[in-house]
Amino acid sequence: MTRGRPRTAIGTFGEIAVTDLGGSYRALARYRDLDGRLRKVTAVGSSPRAAQARLKERLRQRPGYGSGGVLDAGSGFGELCELWLADLALRDISEGTKANYRDDLRLHVRPAFEAYTLGEITTGRVEWFLKQQAAISYSRAKHLRTLLNQMFGFALRHDGIGRNPVEGTSPLARPKHQVHALTLEQVHALRAAAAEWRTGPGIKGPQPDGKVRDICEVLLGTSLRPGEALALRPCDVAETPSGMVIHVRGTVVRRAGTADYRQDHPKTHASNRRLAVPEFAAEVLRRRMARMGPDERETTIFHNRHGGVIALHNLRRTFRDFVVDAGLDGLGITPRWYRRTGATVIARGVGLDAAAAFLGHTSTAVTEGHYVAVDETVDTGPARALELTLRPIDPDPRLLIAPASAQEExxxxxxxxxxxAEP
Known part of the structure; x- marks a missing residue:
């Protein structure tokens, strides 16, 4: 069977026919519009060449001329990068997340794919790139896969490709963690090191005021991200019949070229949450707030001598001293390990859903204006598990020594x- 004439591609036109009208000429072509239909387009000129030139100008100005989108298979990867970055700037996500995406694109993704057109970037090429990155760092490969998936999804929506090449790549194999949480012995050692830091004889300079020690106790008792703990203010704390409740609605962030500052919203929408606080951490917050005046309700509870936020790098630097003094250096312990530890305790003592909600990964709470009574919306189970397991006196070790499940992993x-993912 013989094939018919090839179908005209959307955004293109067929042969141009010129007709002599007696003193003028008409050029005509059939143009396939974005809806797939062929339509006649004409132009008149004083000569055949003039008529054709005018017709081509009309065709170029027609919506969808070329490909029907801003990209096509022949577009360079660099073109996609510029368009995606412009779209990224308009998205409703944190500036820190945007900065991480830009850095990953500049340092890793763009150098690997910039020599290709979109049509040349196959699933195999993406697979090879991700395997190379995974050999260096699983976390980096995971983030770059997310970035590429977003970028090629953008290209797909703008007609640059017919299929997202990331979708066919194999899952990344996550390496097994050797250590997930602090042991009770490590918790006690860090507490002792924090209490004795720079208090011995012969120490020069001002005596420590215990801020970082108290921050660590709050981190241990709340599983907050470090920036969230540093952003807490007296106006975020409430005493209820069931105990202290905090409202996490901000975080301290660090941006290149600026001092750390308090951002008026946490990392994600799910991170805006109310948490019951175990008594050992609540005592620390009460003691710190007792030193603050009534006009400081919107000042961070943990602040520097000028009333500003404590910088994240200062927290990490002092904590490294605690780790060394506790004899735990070499294990990679950071303030984030308190969050791991809390997640482990809550997951084993209350359940994975409760742990995820407490960490701010999921949330069933509505906006602040629609909260019902605090006692009815705040789950006190995680605080009870944390108090039982991590209190300074007579802690119960059973949850921390229990075996981990796959879901907990x-x-x-x-x-x-x-x-x-954070700077």
């Missing part, structure tokens, strides 16, 4: 992934 992998 997934939860802790998310905790580690969010750490790697």
């Amino acid at each position: 997934d939860l802790l992998a998310r905790v580690d992934a969010e750490q790697a």
Whole structure:
């Protein structure tokens, strides 16, 4: 069977026919519009060449001329990068997340694919790239896969490709974690080191005021991200018949070229949450707030001598001293390990859903204006588990020494992934 004439591609036209009208000429072509229909387009000129030129100008100005989209298979990867970055700037996500995407694109993704057109970037090429990155760092490969998936999804929506090449790549194999949480012995050692830091004889300079020690106790008792703990204010704390409740609605962030500052919203929408606080951490917050005046309700509870926020790098630097003094250096312990530890305790003592909600990974709470009574909306189970397991006096070790489940591995992998994604 013989084939018919090839179908005209959308955004293109067929042969141009010129007709002599007696003193003028008409050029005509059939143009396939974005809806797939062929339509006649004409132009008149004083000569055949003039008529054709005028017709081509009309065709170029017609909506969808070329491909029907802003990209096509012949577009360079660099073109996609510029368009995607412009779209990224308009998205309703945190500036820190945007900065991480830009850095990953500049340092890793763009150098690997910039020499290709979109039509040349196959699933195999993406697979090879991700395997190379995974050999260096699982977390990096995971983030770059997310970035590429977003970029090629953007290209797909703008007619640059017919299929997202990331979708066919094999799952990344997450390496097994050797250590997920602090042991009770490590918790006690860090507490002792924090209490004795720079208090011995012969120490020069001002005596420590215990801020970082108290921040660590709050981190241990709340599983907050470090920036969330540093952003807490007296107006975020409420005493209820069931105990202290905090409202997490901000975080301290760090941006290149600026000092750390308090951002008026946490990392994600799910991170805006109310949490019951175990008594050992509530005592620390009460003691700190007792030193603050009534006009400081919107000042961070943990602030520097000028009333500003404590910088994240200062917290980490002092904590490294605690780790060394506790004899735990070499294990990679950071303030984030308190969040791992809390996640482990809550997952084993209350359940994975409760742990995820407490960490701010999921949330069933509505906006602040629609909260019902605090006692009825705040789950006190996680605080009870944390108090029982991590209190300074007579802690119960059973939850921390229990075996981990596969679901718990997934939860802790998310905790580690969010750490790697932040500056």
